[in-house]
Amino acid sequence: MKQKLVVIGAGMASGRVLESLTELAPDAFDITLFNAEPRGNYNRIMLSPVLSGEKTYAEIVTHDEAWYATRGVKTVLGHAVTKIDRDAKTVTSAGVETHYDQLIIATGSAPFIIPVQGHKLPGVVTYRDLEDTNAMIAAAKPGAKAVVIGGGLLGLEAAAGMQLRGMEVVVIHIMGHLMERQLDPAAGYLLQKSLEARGMKIHCKGATKAILGHERVEAVLLEDGTVYDADIVCMAVGIRPEVRLANDAHLDVGRGITVNDAMQTSDPSIWAVGECVEHNKQLFGLVAPLYDQAKVLAQALLGQDSAFRPVQTATKLKVTGCDLFSAGDFADGPGREDIVFRDPARGVYKRLVIEGDKLLGAVMYGDTADGNWFFGLIKDGTDVTPMRETLIFGPAYQGGAQADPMAAVAALPLSAEICGCNGVCKGKIVDAILGGATTLDLVRATTKASSSCGTCTGLVEQVMAVTLGDSFTANANPTMCKCTDHTHEDVRRLIKSIGLKSIPAVMQELGWRSVGGCASCRPALNYYLIADWPTEYVDDRQSRFVNERNHGNIQKDGTYSVVPRMWGGVTTPDELRAIADAADKYNVPLVKVTGGQRIDLLGVKKQDLPAMWQDLNAAGMVSGHAYAKGLRTVKTCVGTDFCRFGTQDSTGLGIKLEKLLWGSWTPAKVKLGVSGCPRNCAEATCKDVGVVCVDSGYEISVAGAAGMDVRETEFLCNAITEAETMEIIAAFVQLYRENSRYLHRIYKWVAKVGLGWCQEQIADLTVRHALYDRFMLSQSVYQVDPWAELTKPDRLAQWAPMADLSLEAAE
Amino acid sequence: MNWIDIGALADIPQQGARVVKTAQGCVAVFRTAKDREFAIDDSCPHKGGPLSEGIVHGTSVTCPLHAWVFSLETGMAQGGMKGL
Numbered sequence: 001m002k003q004k005l006v007v008i009g010a011g012m013a014s015g016r017v018l019e020s021l022t023e024l025a026p027d028a029f030d031i032t033l034f035n036a037e038p039r040g041n042y043n044r045i046m047l048s049p050v051l052s053g054e055k056t057y058a059e060i061v062t063h064d065e066a067w068y069a070t071r072g073v074k075t076v077l078g079h080a081v082t083k084i085d086r087d088a089k090t091v092t093s094a095g096v097e098t099h100y101d102q103l104i105i106a107t108g109s110a111p112f113i114i115p116v117q118g119h120k121l122p123g124v125v126t127y128r129d130l131e132d133t134n135a136m137i138a139a140a141k142p143g144a145k146a147v148v149i150g151g152g153l154l155g156l157e158a159a160a161g162m163q164l165r166g167m168e169v170v171v172i173h174i175m176g177h178l179m180e181r182q183l184d185p186a187a188g189y190l191l192q193k194s195l196e197a198r199g200m201k202i203h204c205k206g207a208t209k210a211i212l213g214h215e216r217v218e219a220v221l222l223e224d225g226t227v228y229d230a231d232i233v234c235m236a237v238g239i240r241p242e243v244r245l246a247n248d249a250h251l252d253v254g255r256g257i258t259v260n261d262a263m264q265t266s267d268p269s270i271w272a273v274g275e276c277v278e279h280n281k282q283l284f285g286l287v288a289p290l291y292d293q294a295k296v297l298a299q300a301l302l303g304q305d306s307a308f309r310p311v312q313t314a315t316k317l318k319v320t321g322c323d324l325f326s327a328g329d330f331a332d333g334p335g336r337e338d339i340v341f342r343d344p345a346r347g348v349y350k351r352l353v354i355e356g357d358k359l360l361g362a363v364m365y366g367d368t369a370d371g372n373w374f375f376g377l378i379k380d381g382t383d384v385t386p387m388r389e390t391l392i393f394g395p396a397y398q399g400g401a402q403a404d405p406m407a408a409v410a411a412l413p414l415s416a417e418i419c420g421c422n423g424v425c426k427g428k429i430v431d432a433i434l435g436g437a438t439t440l441d442l443v444r445a446t447t448k449a450s451s452s453c454g455t456c457t458g459l460v461e462q463v464m465a466v467t468l469g470d471s472f473t474a475n476a477n478p479t480m481c482k483c484t485d486h487t488h489e490d491v492r493r494l495i496k497s498i499g500l501k502s503i504p505a506v507m508q509e510l511g512w513r514s515v516g517g518c519a520s521c522r523p524a525l526n527y528y529l530i531a532d533w534p535t536e537y538v539d540d541r542q543s544r545f546v547n548e549r550n551h552g553n554i555q556k557d558g559t560y561s562v563v564p565r566m567w568g569g570v571t572t573p574d575e576l577r578a579i580a581d582a583a584d585k586y587n588v589p590l591v592k593v594t595g596g597q598r599i600d601l602l603g604v605k606k607q608d609l610p611a612m613w614q615d616l617n618a619a620g621m622v623s624g625h626a627y628a629k630g631l632r633t634v635k636t637c638v639g640t641d642f643c644r645f646g647t648q649d650s651t652g653l654g655i656k657l658e659k660l661l662w663g664s665w666t667p668a669k670v671k672l673g674v675s676g677c678p679r680n681c682a683e684a685t686c687k688d689v690g691v692v693c694v695d696s697g698y699e700i701s702v703a704g705a706a707g708m709d710v711r712e713t714e715f716l717c718n719a720i721t722e723a724e725t726m727e728i729i730a731a732f733v734q735l736y737r738e739n740s741r742y743l744h745r746i747y748k749w750v751a752k753v754g755l756g757w758c759q760e761q762i763a764d765l766t767v768r769h770a771l772y773d774r775f776m777l778s779q780s781v782y783q784v785d786p787w788a789e790l791t792k793p794d795r796l797a798q799w800a801p802m803a804d805l806s807l808e809a810a811e
Numbered sequence: 812m813n814w815i816d817i818g819a820l821a822d823i824p825q826q827g828a829r830v831v832k833t834a835q836g837c838v839a840v841f842r843t844a845k846d847r848e849f850a851i852d853d854s855c856p857h858k859g860g861p862l863s864e865g866i867v868h869g870t871s872v873t874c875p876l877h878a879w880v881f882s883l884e885t886g887m888a889q890g891g892m893k894g895l
């Protein structure tokens with residue numbers, strides 16, 4: 001025996017339920033459909049084009065008599081259901097009771113009417129159904145006047161529709177801007193301008209006081225005294241769920257009829273769907289979620305497991321010529337961030353609201369072509385971090401010409417050098433690839449490119465990708481930062497091969513996605529440019545991390561530490577006195593001996609820095625660069641001068657090395673140690689570069705570490721004389737400076753390029769001399785004491801506050 | 812509206828900041844690469860780092876202590892901050 005299913009309301013939601021149900025199980029139910037409107041299901045949202053004359057009612061009917069007939073749906077149209085009797089399981093309509101086994105309430109919403117004086121006058125309509133629409137159409141004689149109360153989605157569609165029918169239309173809106181629930185003020189303003197440009201009058205912040213008229217509506221009076229003549233008034237100020245039947249039947253009702261995930265009300269045989277329901281405290285006013293509800297309900301009725309999960313919805317205004325789009329949540333809030341694009345000339349406004357790595361909301365006016373793409377990102381909760389900087393330009397821009405990491409490589413001339421070690425240019429690699437070298441190994445074998453230090457591997461792969469297209473799968477080398485798709489190695493190489501000599505040039509030519517980079521790439525680029533173009537590039541102070549900018553390590557309380565250089569760890573009574581004086585004079589809270597054989601004055605206030613530096617300078621001391629990605633210390637033992645085991649003057653060599661290397665900027669900090677014999681009291685074998693003196697000369701080892709990683713140095717080479725030792729070490733540091741990625745300590749870099757390669761470079765005398773010469777060239781520019789530089793009279797002012805208003809304000 | 816002269820634009824380095832002391836604490840006055848100016852509390856809401864010492868990029872600043880990124884336009888912390 002078939003169950004009897006009764007449906008109250010033939011609206012958008014119940015229409016979908018019937019479709020799904022009769023499709024899934026054509027014979028499961030004996031269905032009766034009641035509707036208060038004297039017609040079956042039609043596409044309510046298309047009433048606007050009907051009002052404007054762009055469509056006819058016939059065109060928007062979704063279910064006609066024939067449809068109901070073939071699906072066996074009995075219809076009772078034009079009569080509202082007035083009562084539900086849950087005990088008897090009957091509904092009453094026009095005095096007739098109908099039995100149900102299962103009941104669906106799909107009564108939609110009722111338009112809200114402001115109960116001002118005159119609201120019942122003939123000529124006052126709402127905007128909900130065909131009757132309302134037809135009333136407005138009937139009033140539309142050319143020159144007739146319409147007042148629409150409510151500048152939301154519905155009100156504006158009504159206003160636009162009537163205007164298209166030749167009426168003079170005024171929109172009265174209580175809020176400061178139109179469609180405040182979907183639009184922010186900027187978009188609301190543009191919408192208002194464009195509606196006004198078509199001759200509509202928009203009155204924002206207008207509160208309706210009364211509707212005036214005798215037999216029918218004649219005018220609308222506002223609180224501020226304004227009066228607008230009206231032949232018809234359309235009130236579109238909101239809707240509320242139609243819950244009267246459910247209330248009378250004592251179902252659970254909040255603002256809407258309460259339903260669970262299966263769309264079941266508090267009575268297990270009664271279900272509800274559409275705008276009349278409340279699910280998890282949420283109401284629904286757009287069709288997309290209602291369609292989802294309908295599908296869930298159909299499945300639930302058939303005993304299938306199904307749960308309604310609301311998804312975000314997007315809004316478009318169906319007013320021809322007004323292009324606006326709104327989706328998600330675009331309210332301001334803590335942790336939320338805006339990306340805004342405006343083109344005043346074209347009247348385009350776009351705003352994206354981001355929280356964390358997700359897009360939360362989008363509002364667009366004037367150009368909504370990308371609306372659905374943004375909506376997809378919102379719905380899917382896509383991580384937008386990688387495309388954040390170009391997000392607002394839409395999908396076309398993602399991977400478009402400017403953002404294409406390959407573009408820079410593709411644009412390189414064939415003569416551009418890709419592999420610096422082996423002098424291989426792009427053309428040679430392309431030839432090899434076209435000649436059949438389709439893997440990295442084959443390219444390496446035929447051209448030698450990327451077969452030495454390997455830093456150009458990423459670039460070689462990009463050349464392969466450009467040449468081979470899709471058939472090439474690139475490596476997963478991490479990019480420099482989120483501003484670019486290039487790796488550090490690529491950027492270094494491209495800086496050289498394109499000849500990029502400023503940060504803006506790098507960002508422009510290599511397609512940086514951000515404006516001005518970020519705190520991660522800026523210091524790196526500044527370093528690369530310093531290292532590669534010592535005489536042409538000018539150090540960009542503002543791209544430096546605070547420690548290097550202020551030449552002191554910032555402490556957690558915002559004070560700094562000051563460490564004067566003590567060459568090779570050797571000091572004098574005069575220097576110690578000057579340090580002690582400075583400590584007293586500037587109330588230094590902590591004086592500490594460091595592991596690098598010098599003295600650290602901790603807790604110095606920023607404004608005291610210059611005076612303290614001047615004092616220390618006056619005593620002959622210079623900055624110890626204890627804060628720098630550069631040469632820190634050269635730790636020494638006492639060597640032959642005082643130790644009975646010493647084989648060479650380790651202290652003297654340490655001092656000479658420190659005097660040679662100080663002031664140089666390096667990818668990460670560099671610490672040296674020189675021990676006078678293999679007993680190694682200076683702990684030279686856990687330094688970036690260590691020298692152990694032996695009878696026959698000097699053993700130079702590199703790539704040690706004693707930090708988070710602890711590593712013993714690896715043997716680089718032997719040297720006979722002090723001079724040779726110094727040249728080798730300077731050349732090796734220069735090799736590191738030119739090839740490592742920023743922030744990689746020497747041991748990390750050596751692990752990448754291989755110790756063998758380093759040894760080859762240093763052993764080749766031409767290469768070694770050239771490295772040494774380039775190092776000295778750089779030193780000619782950069783070996784300057786920052787303390788002396790920064791305390792020159794013209795630079796002193798910058799250390800003080802720009803202004804001190806604390807006294808003024810206190811008065 | 813009460814105007815107080817705190818100095819000239821040229822007193823602030825591009826992509827940098829200077830501090831103005833007030834009775835309520837220090838205010839960091841920023842100048843971007845495009846010569847836009849912003850003023851925010853010098854103290855990072857995370858652990859009080861001096862934002863005036865951060866690296867300025869676009870219209871954002873990265874706190875020197877723990878690399879939190881703030882929009883100079885809204886004062887809001889931005890995504891992509893490390894840890895915490």
Ligand SMILES: Cc1cc2nc3c(=O)[nH]c(=O)nc-3n(C[C@H](O)[C@H](O)[C@H](O)COP(=O)(O)OP(=O)(O)OC[C@H]3O[C@@H](n4cnc5c(N)ncnc54)[C@H](O)[C@@H]3O)c2cc1C
Binds near residue numbers: 129286
């Ligand atoms: C002019 C207009 C434009 C819109 N534009 C859009 C749009 O662009 N996009 C969008 O997503 N949404 C739009 N909407 C909203 C959308 O139409 C509604 O969300 C949707 O129609 C709600 O569906 P529903 O089935 O819950 O209710 P409805 O479609 O309102 O159907 C409810 C039906 O139940 C009947 N009924 C009520 N009580 C009883 C009773 N006691 N007995 C019998 N029958 C009863 C009513 O007469 C009505 O026919 C628009 C609405 C309007 C009015």
Ligand code: SF4
Binds near residue numbers: 646677
């Ligand atoms: S390393 Fe050798 S030379 Fe230097 S102090 Fe120790 S024992 Fe003496």
